[in-house]
Amino acid sequence: xxxxxxxxxxxxxxxxxxxxxxxxxxxxxxxxxxxxxxxxxxxxxxxxxxxxxxxxxxxxxxxxxxxxxxxxxxxxxxxxxxxxxxxxxxxxxxxxxxxxxxxxxxxxxxxxxxxxxxxxxxxxxxxxxxxxxxxxxxxxxxxxxxxxxxxxxxxxxxxxxxxxxxxxxxxxxxxxxxxxxxxxxxxxxxxxxxxxxxxxxxxxxxxxxxxxxxxxxxxxxxxxxxxxxxxxxxxxxxxxxxxxxxxxxxxxxxxxxxxxxxxxxxxxxxxxxxxxxxxxxxxxxxxxxxxxxxxxxxxxxxxxxxxxxxxxxxxxxxxxxxxxxxxxxxxxxxxxx
Numbered sequence: 001x002x003x004x005x006x007x008x009x010x011x012x013x014x015x016x017x018x019x020x021x022x023x024x025x026x027x028x029x030x031x032x033x034x035x036x037x038x039x040x041x042x043x044x045x046x047x048x049x050x051x052x053x054x055x056x057x058x059x060x061x062x063x064x065x066x067x068x069x070x071x072x073x074x075x076x077x078x079x080x081x082x083x084x085x086x087x088x089x090x091x092x093x094x095x096x097x098x099x100x101x102x103x104x105x106x107x108x109x110x111x112x113x114x115x116x117x118x119x120x121x122x123x124x125x126x127x128x129x130x131x132x133x134x135x136x137x138x139x140x141x142x143x144x145x146x147x148x149x150x151x152x153x154x155x156x157x158x159x160x161x162x163x164x165x166x167x168x169x170x171x172x173x174x175x176x177x178x179x180x181x182x183x184x185x186x187x188x189x190x191x192x193x194x195x196x197x198x199x200x201x202x203x204x205x206x207x208x209x210x211x212x213x214x215x216x217x218x219x220x221x222x223x224x225x226x227x228x229x230x231x232x233x234x235x236x237x238x239x240x241x242x243x244x245x246x247x248x249x250x251x252x253x254x255x256x257x258x259x260x261x262x263x264x265x266x267x268x269x270x271x272x273x274x275x276x277x278x279x280x281x282x283x284x285x286x287x288x289x290x291x292x293x294x295x296x297x298x299x300x301x302x303x304x305x306x307x308x309x310x311x312x313x314x315x316x317x318x319x320x321x322x323x324x325x326x327x328x329x330x331x332x333x334x335x336x337x
Contacts (some may be wrong), residue, residue: 086099
């Protein structure tokens with residue numbers, strides 16, 4: 001009975017993805033190529049649900065998270081990001097749910113997103129051979145399958161763009177998009193226990209764009225244009241009071257770019273975390289997290305770019321607040337991911 005439920009759940013999910021792919025990928029002449037990516041933050045390891053819906057519920061308690069980021073200070077029109085999210089496992093169920101609300105401002109564009117995340121989590125392995133998932137029941141870990149769905153409200157004021165001929169202007173930039181409703185969906189898979197995690201996701205399948213020349217709003221699904229994410233991490237004891245938590249995030253757009261975030265954090269007395277991240281797009285970030293109580297934590301991140309932006313920006317700032325409901329659970333089984 002349980003296996004039939006899992007089979008039906010993912011059969012319908014895969015069928016929906018294939019229908020959308022057929023409508024948009026196999027009929028490409030009707031649509032134009034565009035790009036739309038999820039939030040880009042340094043502290044993804046504290047709330048991976050922003051890029052992988054299967055992460056929902058993995059912390060085993062109701063968790064609320066808020067992030068604010070100002071990127072590339074000193075550059076006019078540089079991105080600003082604010083997000084508020086919450087996720088929780090459902091009682092007496094293998095399912096978990098989560099919600100995320102975000103706001104972005106970049107260039108002449110403003111975007112507000114509202115998304116629902118749902119994951120189905122199953123235990124993996126029987127714990128034999130000395131491998132156990134301490135504190136989370138039998139098995140070597142939990143494997144989650146997740147999907148997200150929601151929409152963005154986006155407006156782009158292209159008439160504010162300064163062109164090479166400001167006196168005569170460019171007719172293609174007389175067009176303002178107005179408020180556009182842009183539905184979207186994503187999917188992911190995530191495995192974790194109290195020692196390591198790994199995952200793969202496609203946070204957004206649909207790509208929306210404006211075509212100022214045609215004064216139109218367009219949609220496409222092109223496998224070479226969407227972003228694919230792979231992630232992994234672990235935690236190791238260096239001493240009784242010190243742990244190291246390395247992690248890796250890979251982002252791949254087949255037809256345009258590849259990016260790797262290589263991160264290492266030191267955890268002191270289960271309370272203080274200090275980390276460094278190197279990004280292959282020529283930037284480095286420092287992260288500090290403090291557990292004010294066992295449930296409430298604060299984190300700050302600063303990153304600096306060594307790319308062509310180096311002479312124009314003083315860096316980027318990011319703060320995070322997180323609260324976990326379930327003191328008794330966390331005090332006996334701390335979560336590092």
